[in-house]
Amino acid sequence: MKALIYYGQRNVRLEDVEIPTPAETQVLIKVTDAGICQTQINEFMEGPFIINNDPHPLTGKAIPIIVGHEFGGIVEAVGAGDQNDLVGQQVAVLPLLTCGECRYCQNKQENLCDKLAYYGLIGERGGFAEYTVVNQENVFPVDDPALLTFIEPILVGIHAAEQTGAGLAGKKTLVLGTGALGLSLAAVWQFYYGAEVYLNDIIPFRQEKARQAGFNTLSKEEIPADFDIVADCAGSDPLSQQAALLEGLDYLLKGGVLLDIGTYFHPLSFMPTSLLVAEKRILPAFAYNSRDVVRLEAVLESIKTDFSIFIETAPLADIVEMGYFRAEVDRDNFTRLVVKC
Numbered sequence: 209m210k211a212l213i214y215y216g217q218r219n220v221r222l223e224d225v226e227i228p229t230p231a232e233t234q235v236l237i238k239v240t241d242a243g244i245c246q247t248q249i250n251e252f253m254e255g256p257f258i259i260n261n262d263p264h265p266l267t268g269k270a271i272p273i274i275v276g277h278e279f280g281g282i283v284e285a286v287g288a289g290d291q292n293d294l295v296g297q298q299v300a301v302l303p304l305l306t307c308g309e310c311r312y313c314q315n316k317q318e319n320l321c322d323k324l325a326y327y328g329l330i331g332e333r334g335g336f337a338e339y340t341v342v343n344q345e346n347v348f349p350v351d352d353p354a355l356l357t358f359i360e361p362i363l364v365g366i367h368a369a370e371q372t373g374a375g376l377a378g379k380k381t382l383v384l385g386t387g388a389l390g391l392s393l394a395a396v397w398q399f400y401y402g403a404e405v406y407l408n409d410i411i412p413f414r415q416e417k418a419r420q421a422g423f424n425t426l427s428k429e430e431i432p433a434d435f436d437i438v439a440d441c442a443g444s445d446p447l448s449q450q451a452a453l454l455e456g457l458d459y460l461l462k463g464g465v466l467l468d469i470g471t472y473f474h475p476l477s478f479m480p481t482s483l484l485v486a487e488k489r490i491l492p493a494f495a496y497n498s499r500d501v502v503r504l505e506a507v508l509e510s511i512k513t514d515f516s517i518f519i520e521t522a523p524l525a526d527i528v529e530m531g532y533f534r535a536e537v538d539r540d541n542f543t544r545l546v547v548k549c
C-alpha cells in the first residue's frame with residue numbers, strides 16, 4: 209500500500225509499505241479521509257517540533273513515521289479479540305494513546321499523560337495511508353462522512369469548553385482562525401454549549417466560507433473589545449508571523465479568558481502587567497481526555513453545521529503537491545484539505 213512517511217523538515221515521501229496486521233485488540237481500517245491541518249504543515253515546513261525524533265516511551269517508534277492525525281475510514285478487519293460487529297462500520301479515529309498508569313491517566317487527565325502518544329503525530333503511525341491499524345478503543349462510529357476528519361478537532365473544542373470551567377451559555381466568544389479547529393470549536397460552543405460565537409480569519413476566503421456555513425463572522429476592523437472569551441485557534445502564522453494569542457488579548461473584556469489552543473514554535477513577547485491590571489487570563493487547552501469523549505455523541509447530535517462545504521479533496525497519490533505544497537503556498541482559496549486515501 210501507499211503511505212506518506214515523514215523523515216524530517218521538508219522531507220515527506222509517498223512510499224510502498226506493508227499493509228499492517230491488527231493485533232488482538234486492534235482493527236484494520238481502510239482509510240477513506242485524512243485531513244491536512246496546520247500542525248502537519250508546520251511540522252513539514254519547520255519541524256520536527258511535536259513528531260518525535262527519539263524512540264517513544266510508550267510505543268518505541270520514531271521518525272521516519274507515517275503521519276496524519278485527523279482521519280477515519282471503514283473497518284475492514286478486526287483482531288482475534290474483537291466482537292466483530294465493527295467490520296464494515298465507518299469510524300473516525302480518536303488519536304490519543306496513553307499509558308493508563310501515571311498520575312494524570314489515573315485522574316482522567318489523559319491529555320497530560322507522561323507517555324502520551326498520538327496516532328500520526330507522536331510515537332505512532334497515522335492516517336496518510338491506504339490502511340492503518342488502531343486500537344478498538346480508539347475508534348468512534350460516525351454516520352456523516354464529512355465529519356470523519358473533524359472528530360479530533362471537535363474533541364479539542366469540547367476540551368477547551370470544559371477548561372473554561374464556568375459554562376459557556378450566553379457568553380460572548382470570539383474564535384480566531386477558521387481552519388478545521390476553529391470551525392469545529394465554534395460549532396461545539398454554539399450548538400452544544402449555547403455560547404454566542406463570532407469567527408475571524410486573516411484569510412478572507414476562509415472567513416467567507418464560515419459565514420456561508422451560518423456562523424457569525426467579524427472582519428478585523430469590526431472586532432469590538434468586549435468578549436468574555438477569545439479562543440486562539442490560529443496559532444502562529446509562518447508567513448505573516450502574526451500571533452493570534454497576543455492579538456486576542458486586545459479583544460477581551462477585563463477579567464476575560466484567552467484560550468491558548470493554537471500551536472507556536474517560536475517565542476512571543478508580551479507585557480505581563482497588561483494582563484495583571486485587567487485580570488485577563490491565558491488558559492491552555494491541549495488535545496482532549498476521556499471525559500471529553502463521553503460528551504462526543506451528544507455533541508455530534510447537537511451540531512447543525514454542514515462541514516462538507518469546507519472540504520476540498522486530493523488523492524493520496526498527490527498528497528505532497530496538492531496537499532503539503534498547496535497548503536504552504538496557495539492557502540488563500542481553500543479551508544480544509546482532505547486526502548482521499
Ligand SMILES: [Zn+2]
Nearest residue numbers: 307310313321
Ligand atoms: Zn499516563
